[in-house]
Amino acid sequence: MSPILSIEAVTKNFGGIQALNGVDLQLPDGDVKCIIGPNGCGKSTLFNIISGALPPTSGRVEFAGEDITGLTPPIISRLGVGRKFQVPAVFGDMTVTENIEIAAAAAKRAYLPLSMLRRRPDRSDYDRLLADSGLGDYAGVVASELPHGIKQRLEIMMLVTTSARLLLLDEPTAGMTEAETAATVALIRDIRANLGVSILVIEHDMAFVRELDCPVVVMMKGAVLTEGAYDDIKDDPEIRRAYLGEPVAC
Amino acid sequence: MRRPSSPLTVAVWAVLALCPLVVDDWNLGLLAQLMIYGIFAMSLSFIWGQGGLLCFGQALFFGLGAYAMALTTKGLLPGVPASALVGFLLALALPGTVAFLLGLALFRGRGLVGPYFGIVTLAAAVIAERLAVNWNYIGGFNGLLDIPPLTFGSGDGAIEIFEPLPIFLIVFGAALVVYLLLLGLERSPFGTVLRGIRDNEMRAAFMGYDVARYKAASFAVAAAVAGFAGALFAIQFAFVSPAILGFALSTEVLIWVALGGKEVLLAAFLGALVVKSVENVLSDALGQYWLLVLGILFILSVVLLPRGLLAPVFRLRLPRGLRGGG
Known part of the structure; x- marks a missing residue:
């Protein structure tokens, strides 16, 4: 299958610091991949470049066959890239x-402002959307008062509602309880299976990565170190030393 | 639980509509004047309360509208027919366009936010006031006198409107139409997105919304409404001066809206009516100390009731389509 997202030799310099050092990454349409790596390895910078928050210093980002390098966030969002922020942004x-x-x-x-003046959809449309997302009980709740896990779910479901075809999830389970983490894994699987949405996840929680059971991309010092199944990655001594730290039982 | 207060809202408009039956001509004229300020207050309520943009120079747009009407009906604009209808169109279009362009310039890129936006708009109003003072063609320091009353038709069949009752009815109708239009806008999906941008600009941008254009468009709507109020002011007072463009009126409208409640249109509208009425009474009794009283009241309101004195009473329920858990 042709990739929905294709990143070629992307670099990013902040002054003298090289945050990304030639990243290559492909995400086949409809797939899920998880990016792991130590703090400062450039994961978030990579998301910033894909979503348009930052222009790359060099290299090329393609989404669904279209060159989106250096476009602005609203334009990239409209093409179908939905970004979930690390701190829930609702x-x-x-x-x-x-x-x-x-x-x-x-x-x-x-x-465009003018196109928004027509009637809003029937109330039942929103009700169905909320029920499908498991948010039905919270319809009238002010978002800042939601439990943390529900807030994360709301943000992800909002992106799905915008009919995004690629979700960028930046640490979707940060600060979650075990039950909430399990629910998030189920949600991600659900979205992928039922809607065919492609998903790229940044995550630190190795239990979550194992549960998600998808190809894992390991980033180090601004480049992709290796890519493979969770079990292969976890046994690779070099990665254990570099990232997981010895000794770690995952 | 939110209290449904639409009966109260309807009652306010009904009472205003019935005023001609019990109020004498002099006070009817006064009330029309107050409602013009009320329309002006609603314009600021929209951009500040819904858009989250504290415009410190809203009088700039009120004044532009008033001058556009005055210059048009006095026949001072070359090539423009001296008609009130054209005056109204210009009073909507000119402030609206100025605000849209100013908005695009200010909100592009990182954009001016918070106090910086307020300071720039304040500076714009002060500059406009200075320009008007020094520009003799538009009356300079003295402003423009003898603005013709609202006239329908032309030649012998022309009807001039200067009696208090018809003026009251026209201003009342205008206020009600502006209220319903702005309310409809606030309660449409457009209004939801506007409040969303006020709430979390980055989230909105990362969902595909062109935040700068959204804010500029809302700013333009608010400016057009302010210009419309200015045009009504010009024909009712028959007089415009640079003072209505500048700092003093900009601050006044801010106080009306803050005291009434910026997030509720009717509260802002009534804020203008109440503060101005109280001013008429108290400025006689207290002289200059009235301003001191108003200032203290303003500070108390900001500290104790930041959402305004009248907003809790007139807040409407969410539109049916947005109510949760029904």
């Missing part, structure tokens, strides 16, 4: 339904 002063409305309006590509 509309905190607004109810869950209002949050979903903003996402649903984005899905209709109604980005």
Whole structure:
């Protein structure tokens, strides 16, 4: 299958510091991959470049066969790349339904102010969306008052609602309980299986990575060190030394 | 639980509509004047309360509208017919365009946020006031006098409107239309997205929204409404001066809206009516000390009731389609 995301020789310098040092990465359409690596290895910088928050110093990013290198975040988002931030980024002063409305309006590509003035969809549309996302009980709750795990789920579901075809999830289980982590694994599998959405995850939690059971990309010092199945990675002595730290029981 | 307060909202408009039955001509004229300020207050409520943009120079747009109407109806604009209708169109278009362009310039890229946006708008209003003072063609320091009243038709059949009752009815109708339009905008998906941008600009941008254009468009709507209020002011007062462009009126409208409640249109509208009425009474009794009283009231309100004195009473429920857990 042709890749939905293709990153070729991307570098990024901040002054004299080389944050990315020629990253190559391919994500086949409909697949999930997990990026791991120590702090400062460039994972978040890579997400910033894919989503348009930062332009790369050199290299090329392609999404669905289209060159998106250096485009702005709104344009890249409209093409179908949805980014979940490390700290949950939802509309905190607004109810869950209002949050979903903003996402649903984005899905209709109604980005110009004028196109937003028509009637809102039937209430039952939002209700169904919320029920499908497991958020039905929270419809009228102000987002900042949601439990942490539900907030993360809301953010992911908002991105799905915008009809994104690629999700970039930056540490989706940070600060979660075990039960919440398990629910997130189920959610990611669900989204992939039912909607065919491709997903790239940054994660530190090795239990989560094992549960997700997908190809793992190991990044070190601004480049991709290796890529493979979780079991191969975990037994690779070089990676254990570099990243997992000896001795670690995963 | 939110209290449904739409009966109260309807009652306010009904009471205003019934005023001509019980209020004498002099006070009717006064009330029309207050409602013009009320329309102006709603314009700031929209951009500040919904868009989160504290515009410190909203009088710039009020003044632009007033001058556009005055210059048009006095026939001072070469090639532009001296008609009130054209005056109204210009009073909407000119402030709207200025705000849209100013907005695009200010919000592009990283964009000006918070106090910086306020300072730039304040500076723009002060500059406009200085320009008007020094520009003799538009009346200079003295402003423009003898602005013709609102006229329908032309020649012998023309009807001039200067009696208090018809003026009251026209201003009342205008206020109600502006209220319903802005309310409809706030409660549409557009309004939801606007509040979303106020809440978390980055999240909105990473969902595909062109934040700068959104804010500029809302700024333009607010400016057009302010310009419309200015045009009504010009024909009711028959007089405009540089003072209505500048710092003093910009600050006044800010106080009306803050005291009433910036997030609720009707609260902002009534804030203008109440503060101005109280001013009429108290400035007689207290003279200059009135400003001191107003200042203390303002500070107390900001500290104790940051959402405004009237907003809790007139806050409406969420639109049916957005209510959760129904």
